[in-house]
Amino acid sequence: MEKAVVTLDNVSYQYEESDQFALQDVSFDIYEGEWLAIVGHNGSGKSTMAKLLNGLQFPQKGEITVCGLKLNEDTVWKIRALIGMVFQNPDNQFVGTTVQDDVAFGLENHGVERDIMIHRVKDSLEKVKMGQFLNQEPHHLSGGQKQRVAIASVLALRPSIIILDEATSMLDPRGREEVLETVRLLKEEKILTVISITHDLEEAAKADRMIVMNKGQVYCEGTPEEIFSMDEELIRLGLDIPFPVKMGKAFREKGIELSKQYLSEEELVTELWTSYFNK
Amino acid sequence: MDIVLQQVEYRYQAKTPFERIAIQDVSITIPSGVYLAIIGHTGSGKSTVLQHLNALLQPYAGSVSIGDRVIKANQKNKNLKDVRKRVGIVFQFPEHQLFEETVEKDIIFGPMNFGVSEDEAKRRARIALKQVGLQEEILEKSPFELSGGQMRRVAIAGVLAMDPDVIVLDEPTAGLDPRGRKEIMDMFYNLHKERNLSTVLVTHSMEDAARYADQIVIMQQGNVVKQGNPVEIFSEPEHLMKMGLDVPNVVRFQLKLQEKTGMKLDTIYLSIDELSTAVREYIRKDNRL
Numbered sequence: 371m372e373k374a375v376v377t378l379d380n381v382s383y384q385y386e387e388s389d390q391f392a393l394q395d396v397s398f399d400i401y402e403g404e405w406l407a408i409v410g411h412n413g414s415g416k417s418t419m420a421k422l423l424n425g426l427q428f429p430q431k432g433e434i435t436v437c438g439l440k441l442n443e444d445t446v447w448k449i450r451a452l453i454g455m456v457f458q459n460p461d462n463q464f465v466g467t468t469v470q471d472d473v474a475f476g477l478e479n480h481g482v483e484r485d486i487m488i489h490r491v492k493d494s495l496e497k498v499k500m501g502q503f504l505n506q507e508p509h510h511l512s513g514g515q516k517q518r519v520a521i522a523s524v525l526a527l528r529p530s531i532i533i534l535d536e537a538t539s540m541l542d543p544r545g546r547e548e549v550l551e552t553v554r555l556l557k558e559e560k561i562l563t564v565i566s567i568t569h570d571l572e573e574a575a576k577a578d579r580m581i582v583m584n585k586g587q588v589y590c591e592g593t594p595e596e597i598f599s600m601d602e603e604l605i606r607l608g609l610d611i612p613f614p615v616k617m618g619k620a621f622r623e624k625g626i627e628l629s630k631q632y633l634s635e636e637e638l639v640t641e642l643w644t645s646y647f648n649k
Numbered sequence: 650m651d652i653v654l655q656q657v658e659y660r661y662q663a664k665t666p667f668e669r670i671a672i673q674d675v676s677i678t679i680p681s682g683v684y685l686a687i688i689g690h691t692g693s694g695k696s697t698v699l700q701h702l703n704a705l706l707q708p709y710a711g712s713v714s715i716g717d718r719v720i721k722a723n724q725k726n727k728n729l730k731d732v733r734k735r736v737g738i739v740f741q742f743p744e745h746q747l748f749e750e751t752v753e754k755d756i757i758f759g760p761m762n763f764g765v766s767e768d769e770a771k772r773r774a775r776i777a778l779k780q781v782g783l784q785e786e787i788l789e790k791s792p793f794e795l796s797g798g799q800m801r802r803v804a805i806a807g808v809l810a811m812d813p814d815v816i817v818l819d820e821p822t823a824g825l826d827p828r829g830r831k832e833i834m835d836m837f838y839n840l841h842k843e844r845n846l847s848t849v850l851v852t853h854s855m856e857d858a859a860r861y862a863d864q865i866v867i868m869q870q871g872n873v874v875k876q877g878n879p880v881e882i883f884s885e886p887e888h889l890m891k892m893g894l895d896v897p898n899v900v901r902f903q904l905k906l907q908e909k910t911g912m913k914l915d916t917i918y919l920s921i922d923e924l925s926t927a928v929r930e931y932i933r934k935d936n937r938l
């Protein structure tokens with residue numbers, strides 16, 4: 371039985387100036403050690419959810435539990451120590467003049483002792499493969515490197531959960547791949563539970579599980595295979611279909627039968643090869 | 650209006666110890682009415698090139714012709730207003746530049762700044778608003794009450810209301826969801842056709858470049874490394890991949906399939922539909938279907 375580290379129970383939230391709910395009766399669990407992708411159109415409530423999860427806003431209705439703690443004004447500081455966030459814009463999250471100062475900043479705020487601090491800064495930068503950049507100035511780094519430093523800053527605080535709020539959307543393809551590779555490693559080493567809020571469906575296809583948001587509500591949840599078999603329905607929801615699924619569909623429409631839907635190009639190539647070429 | 654860059658070089662913080670060459674020997678011709686995409690990694694010099702297109706930056710060496718105006722290195726270039734009126738730039742996250750009390754005031758700010766009368770500017774605002782797919786009712790609202798997608802459209806309308814001949818787009822879909830991305834890209838393509846604009850798209854997206862552009866320029870480390878039409882550009886995909894650049898999904902897929910199966914198609918296909926048809930024909934000819 372998987373252990374839920376975060377539980378949302380009938381959560382609703384409405385911004386003061388708005389006449390509509392940004393989130394309405396949202397309930398789901400997030401399990402320990404999983405990589406959960408939350409997808410949805412602009413305005414579907416994804417980012418509101420991120421704000422609620424670390425107590426930047428409190429829901430008007432419903433309850434959020436993080437690692438057994440009910441989220442409220444008394445527990446918010448404890449919970450923020452459990453959840454780290456990486457935001458969209460790599461240029462908005464730097465305070466230090468060097469990479470290591472920047473990672474140390476969060477630790478200083480938490481009153482961590484110097485010896486421990488030095489060790490943790492180095493250790494977390496090595497985990498994101500930025501150990502060679504300790505004394506670099508952050509603004510000389512590429513977008514992907516900046517986001518990896520931001521992830522290291524989060525890791526240094528030893529949270530249980532990391533939320534990536536569209537953390538790859540401003541990066542070029544190479545930067546995006548660097549960040550995703552880092553997240554994959556962290557997950558494999560079972561360091562963190564990863565919640566990634568994203569528009570990038572190729573990225574979501576690599577997650578363990580997906581939640582699709584629509585107009586402030588959970589539209590559906592499932593494995594990437596299950597979600598992407600929804601096909602055209604996803605396009606109606608303002609989303610898209612990953613490339614291998616589109617390609618496979620085109621083959622089938624042209625009369626090239628395939629045994630299933632593939633989320634990876636390699637698998638699709640292999641099936642074509644075994645069924646049609648390797649005879 | 651043609652734009653021609655000839656052997657343009659630009660250095661940031663020139664003649665200081667921090668001098669750094671941003672672009673070098675860049676020659677690009679953008680004929681009137683063309684849709685050109687400039688592709689490259691962060692730091693490849695794309696944005697520096699972009700800022701030369703309406704003389705926000707002026708070359709350190711070489712020259713930039715914008716219509717009949719020539720901007721050369723090492724000379725004072727005054728009265729650039731006319732150039733800037735004719736080349737409208739939509740910067741990344743243009744909604745961050747909104748500042749007025751109402752949508753209408755925001756849209757007419759640009760044209761009025763270039764000497765257009767208020768009545769004419771308001772007339773243009775209505776046309777531009779319609780072209781970006783927004784309703785007139787929005788004119789009296791504060792831009793800050795709008796959704797992110799609407800704000801971006803208002804900002805774009807502000808550039809269109811200047812009635813430019815050339816429109817330059819710097820990653821216009823960053824941060825939008827897939828539907829929003831497609832809507833904005835289709836909108837620019839329609840504007841390109843309807844207004845007979847020249848369009849310059851600066852992007853990371855090989856998909857968008859392959860789909861919309863007539864011409865593609867690839868930049869790396871401050872140099873133009875390749876230019877041509879999409880088929881020419883992607884017909885040597887291995888070369889691009891060696892440079893660490895992406896190719897469109899469909900091109901990459903064709904390569905993987907050819908490598909694994911030994912199939913050899915005689916051309917590179919840029920759409921899923923074309924590729925799947927070509928593969929079917931290949932298999933048929935081989936009597937395997």
